Amino acid sequence: MVYRYGEIFKTHILGCPCVMLASPEAIRFVMVTQSKLFKPSYPPSKERLIGPSALFFHQGSYHFEIKKLVQESLSSLEVIKHMVPHIDAIAISALESWSSCASTVSTFHQMKHFSFDVAVTAIFGQLGSHHKEKLKRNYFLLNRGYNCFPVN
Numbered sequence: 001m002v003y004r005y006g007e008i009f010k011t012h013i014l015g016c017p018c019v020m021l022a023s024p025e026a027i028r029f030v031m032v033t034q035s036k037l038f039k040p041s042y043p044p045s046k047e048r049l050i051g052p053s054a055l056f057f058h059q060g061s062y063h064f065e066i067k068k069l070v071q072e073s074l075s076s077l078e079v080i081k082h083m084v085p086h087i088d089a090i091a092i093s094a095l096e097s098w099s100s101c102a103s104t105v106s107t108f109h110q111m112k113h114f115s116f117d118v119a120v121t122a123i124f125g126q127l128g129s130h131h132k133e134k135l136k137r138n139y140f141l142l143n144r145g146y147n148c149f150p151v152n
């Protein structure tokens with residue numbers, strides 16, 4: 001596609017106009033010299049699916065304040081030290097479940113589940129299995145529809 005359209009080109013994805021950057025040099029050029037001309041945006045279908053309050057739908061001071069809150073809650077050395085045993089337990093549990101599988105293990109899907117479990121632990125702490133499974137079902141349902149074409 002780079003040879004046909006160049007390193008920076010306009011197109012439509014999921015029904016929305018967008019600018020594609022097809023090389024590290026193009027990304028660097030835009031981010032360093034032209035970043036004020038670009039605003040990250042998402043298709044309206046994604047915004048409706050996730051809700052307008054999602055962090056990545058905002059720019060400016062609101063985005064900065066929310067991002068700071070999230071980073072502060074996960075960047076403390078004490079918080080990270082406290083999470084290590086929980087993440088270790090999640091890893092051991094995942095490895096044990098994979099070893100008991102008689103068939104081939106899909107690393108892509110298993111790592112999605114592992115990442116989800118680690119993220120839930122980092123954000124919510126230890127949840128009961130009922131709440132965690134309900135949250136997981138809802139998350140993966142949302143995830144399935146996230147990159148679909150916007151059809152009614």
